[in-house]
Amino acid sequence: MSKTYPLFVKRDLDGFFGLFIDNLVQLLLILGLCGGLCGMTGEYSSLLFKHIFPGAALSILIGNLFYAWQAHRLAAREQRSDITALPYGINTPSLLVFVFFVMLPVYVESQDPVLAWKMGLIACLGSGVLELLGAFVASRIRQHTPRAALLSTLAGIAIGFIAMTFTLQIFHKPLLAMLPLGLVFIALFARTRLPLDLPGGLLAILAGTAVAWLLTALAAAGVTLPDWAANSQMSVSQLAAQRDTLGLYLPLFVGGEVFQLLANWSDWVGYLSVIVPMGLFNIIGSLQNIESAEASGDRFPTAPAMAANGIGTIVAALFGSCFPTTIYIGHPGWKELGARAGYSTLNGIVVVLLCCTGLIGLASALIPIEAGIAIVLWIGMIISAQAFQATPKDHAPAVAIGLFPAIAAWGATVMMGTVLAANGTSLQEMLTANPATEVNGFLVVGLLTLERGYIFTCMILSALVANLIDRRFRAAGIWALIGAILTLTGLMHSFQLQGNLVDYWLIGQQTAEKTWLFSARGIAIGYTTIATLCFLCGMSPQSKSSGH
Structure with a gap:
């Protein structure tokens, strides 16, 4: 491996925490929505822990490793040390749409969580096939599309669905979130060295977590906290309850179930009205994110990047996950953080560790999400600014x-x-x-x-x-x-x-x-x-x- 472009640099930690928080949010959404709406609780929670989470982890790992490798290859070809890998993870819009318009209707009609899960696999597979096919025409679309058209969409999403979402959470729990927000802003905007020369993202998460558990300890000691502080406590009982989910859950191939259901086309053809639009949206979204990376100075080949995206989604479906993966919005933000390829590799490894051991619930009970969202908010700001600066x-x-x-x-x-x-x-x-x-x-x-x-x-x-x-x-x-x-x-x-x-x-x-x-x-x-x-x-x- 090149000394000028190592496997891991210090600023990859900042990038990792931001990308990991983003992925953690998706995994928690899956846990809540599939459990609360699609009956995957009790004995059926095995669908989550034995199939969906391990399958999602495998698809994320494959994508993260590919995009890290692609960054190393580009760095070697251009003799540069500042290449940042494309961020990658579970696609949020597809997650929500597939739950509400595919899996939930199936569950409501059949009261069968297994059938809802299987139909989700079909939707995920269909999206992956469309994304893979899109790789063959994506370069031509980019050639004929003004950069403003590709980047403005990302900026709109960054403002509404990233920056606004997390800003609301920050001001809902200011005791947890505003200290990390200040640390991130000081580290990344003012470029000020923080204590022990720790990365801003790491220090922000440590500080937010410490505040949360300090408030929890005060409440446990009998201190009466005002309402605006009490809502920032963590749950000791929830932390203890997550021990029941610990175990080893290796990805299991479920292609047989998928192909069996595919043969009964009348069972799933009605959901093409959901699958096709989402697949096309994912193609365009990935294309826009590749253009965003090029606007930041990192020109990745379009077809391989998009093909890997489609393959990752297909792998997810064949190994039990109902949810497509995608190239994430935010490359310019990760680049501005100083992240290179290591943050992508580290994210894939940690997600696999959490999803394949049942630690995902333990992590969510231990670390308040508000401690890390300042990094993601910063990413949204950088994406919004890039749309104007790079056109x-x-x-x-x-x-x-x-x-x-x-x-x-x-x-x-x-x-x-x-x-x-x-x-x-x-x-x-x-x-x-x-x-x-x-x-x-x-x-x-x-x-x-x-x-x-x-x-x-x-x-x-x-x-x-x-x-x-x-x-x-x-x-x-x-x-x-x-x-x-x-x-x-x-x-x-x-x-x-x-x-x-x-x-x-x-x-x-x-x-x-x-x-x-x-x-x-x-x-x-x-x-x-x-x-x-x-x-x-x-x-x-x-x-x-x-x-x-």
Whole structure:
């Protein structure tokens, strides 16, 4: 191994803690959602500890090792020591969508956690196959897509689904989270050396964990804590209870079950309306993250990076995990941290250790998530900034418009969660009574319309504006036509609503009775109108002018 690019550098610790916290959040989501919604508790908890977690760990390890190897290879080829491996882990949107729109409906209908798990495997496998196929066309898509269109989507996701999510948690438990936040900001923005020259991420987690257990000890000693401090305690009983899950759980090949279910195509074909959109979104998301890495100076080959992503997801399905993996958002943040390839390798090893020994529950009971989220918040800030810094200055408006659909998607997600929690008037009842219903001045149907396929919408609007700024009318018109086509197929904007569950409404898809439908044909006509205007402007003699 090259001395100029070692297996591990000190700053890989910071990168590891950030990436690990990100993966830990996904694993805890799986534990909570599969247990709470899909019946994987009691005797059926073995589906989690014997199949899902070991399968997920294997897929994460394969991906982490591949991307670390890819970083070493690029460093050797370019004779550089500052290459940062692509971050990788479980895909959060796919996790949520597959639970709520594949596994949960199967469990509600059959009351069989095993069948819900098997259908999740089919969904995961389908997503992986699509991601693998996408590797063969990804390079061409990158060549014809403005950088602003690729990076603005990531910035929107970073603002709404990373930075905002973790900011709310920080200010919910400030005693735990604000000390780590200050340490991370001082270490990474001011570049100040911390005590014992410890990495900022490590010190932040140690400090947050120490505060949490200090408050717990004070409460145990009889000290009455005010409400704003009491909510930051840890649970000793929960920590003790996690001992029951300890054991050795090696990944088990379940391809036989998968292929047996595949043969009964009528059992799963109805879920293609969920599997296909999510697979396509994962392709575009991975593509955007590779572009983000190149904007930071690390040019990884597109096809191998995306193929490894697809293979990792296929491995997950064949070894028991229902949840696709993906190239994570955040490469510029890890690079800014000083992480190289070691953080990726270390993350894979630790995730395997936790998932294959049952320690995942023990780790979650020992370390408060708030102690580490400052690192992930910082990553979100860096990604958001990169969208403007790494694109031509003239393309700033294109970046800005690309943020809007992702922010609308965040708003829709918050609104849907609130309505579900309130358990009152459903979204379907609300929109049936008045399709123009507003919540605090925001159109409900507008939020849902922009939320459906928002990754595509961000990309198309940004590419359209970037090409118009450059007076490339034909290219702008083509992007508008792509928007029309994706809208007509149902991959953007159209949706169906049953109660509070929002799902895609794909072209030709049969819908259940008493379903509220929103057809986006009018939006498709709108995109076509914009395309026509662009083509007409392209034919005008004035379009040859260099003026703006």
